Amino acid sequence: xxxxxxxxxxxxxxxxxxxxxxxxxxxxxxxxxxxxxxxxxxxxxxxxxxxxxxxxxxxxxxxxxxxxxxxxxxxxxxxxxxxxxxxxxxxxxxxxxxxxxxxxxxxxxxxxxxxxxxxxxxxxxxxxxxxxxxxxxxxxxxxxxxxxxxxxxxxxxxxxxxxxxxxxxxxxxxxxxxxxxxxxxxxxxxxxxxxxxxxxxxxxxxxxxxxxxxxxxxxxxxxxxxxxxxxxxxxxxxxxxxxxxxxxxxxx
Numbered sequence: 001x002x003x004x005x006x007x008x009x010x011x012x013x014x015x016x017x018x019x020x021x022x023x024x025x026x027x028x029x030x031x032x033x034x035x036x037x038x039x040x041x042x043x044x045x046x047x048x049x050x051x052x053x054x055x056x057x058x059x060x061x062x063x064x065x066x067x068x069x070x071x072x073x074x075x076x077x078x079x080x081x082x083x084x085x086x087x088x089x090x091x092x093x094x095x096x097x098x099x100x101x102x103x104x105x106x107x108x109x110x111x112x113x114x115x116x117x118x119x120x121x122x123x124x125x126x127x128x129x130x131x132x133x134x135x136x137x138x139x140x141x142x143x144x145x146x147x148x149x150x151x152x153x154x155x156x157x158x159x160x161x162x163x164x165x166x167x168x169x170x171x172x173x174x175x176x177x178x179x180x181x182x183x184x185x186x187x188x189x190x191x192x193x194x195x196x197x198x199x200x201x202x203x204x205x206x207x208x209x210x211x212x213x214x215x216x217x218x219x220x221x222x223x224x225x226x227x228x229x230x231x232x233x234x235x236x237x238x239x240x241x242x243x244x245x246x247x248x249x250x251x252x
Contacts, residue, residue: 001091004113006143013141015230020060022118026092026109027064028053028144030120033086035148039078042069044130045152046161047123048177054136055155057180059173060228063121067130067153068102075124076103094122102126131195132157159186160193167209168200172216172224172241179244182251209252213245 002025010025011018027049034040047065051057068075083094083105091110096103107120132154138146153161159181165174182188193204221241226234233240 001111002143007113010141014060015232016060017227019114019118020227022109022111022114023062023120024060025142025144026107026111026118026120027061028138028140028142028146029090030064030086030092030107030122031138031150032144032146032148033089034082035146035150037078037082039070040148041151043067043124043151044069044133045150046158048173050152051158051177051181051184053138053140054150054152055158055181055184057177057184058229059176059180059225062228063123065123066125067128068124068126069130070126072103072126075126079103079105079124097121128196128199130157131192155181155184155186156189156192160189160196163193163204163209164196164200167197167202167212170215170220172221173228175213175216175221175241175244175248176225178252179247182247188252206252210249213248216241216245218242 002022007018007021010021014021031045034043044067045054045064046067047063048059048061049064052059052061086092087094093108095106095108097106102123102125104124105122107122109118109120111118130153133151134154135149135151138150140146159178162174162177162181165171166178190204197204218238218241222237225237229237
């Protein structure tokens, strides 16, 4: 477990609330243990937390998102055994949450010097195939040594899923992620994006995406991103929203 002194040092370094740092420690600890298991080669990390931990993104994140390439019954059998194992090694508890698709669990971590538990939502999607599987080494400043490859979607495939997310929901952090993914080198692969949209029987249209960008607001962007960026960057979120919108309109 992370010590109070280590937590304070990382909180100062990252210039963010200690709860966010504690959550990231829990996330990394979970990933370390998951990817030490042989069945995890069929579980692919993705989403905002993967952007930060594997590819160098800056914003912190709440959840751990995965695509699972296992039969649902086999996955549930293996993940249940894995959760039981972790509950003996860490002050963790796991509880399943009802969802319409896939499987979702809530990880609750009891960190000794924290008044309240730290929560991480675990989302496992089983509706699609992984098109560009990759594996990465997770390097971290936290007191966790990850000794296994982390299997994940590629940067381009995460980008394709973020394009779909912007078209299908209204989460302002998705705009931020699209921008940072392009800055990190993600390519606009239309064929890959269409593969993702095929689930909805749709095809990508650049004009539709540009039209969709208009529904996002500066206040919504600030409110959504504020908890997940360093304190010294929060006052600049309004300007960043305008920059990100202009950037995306030019580069998509």
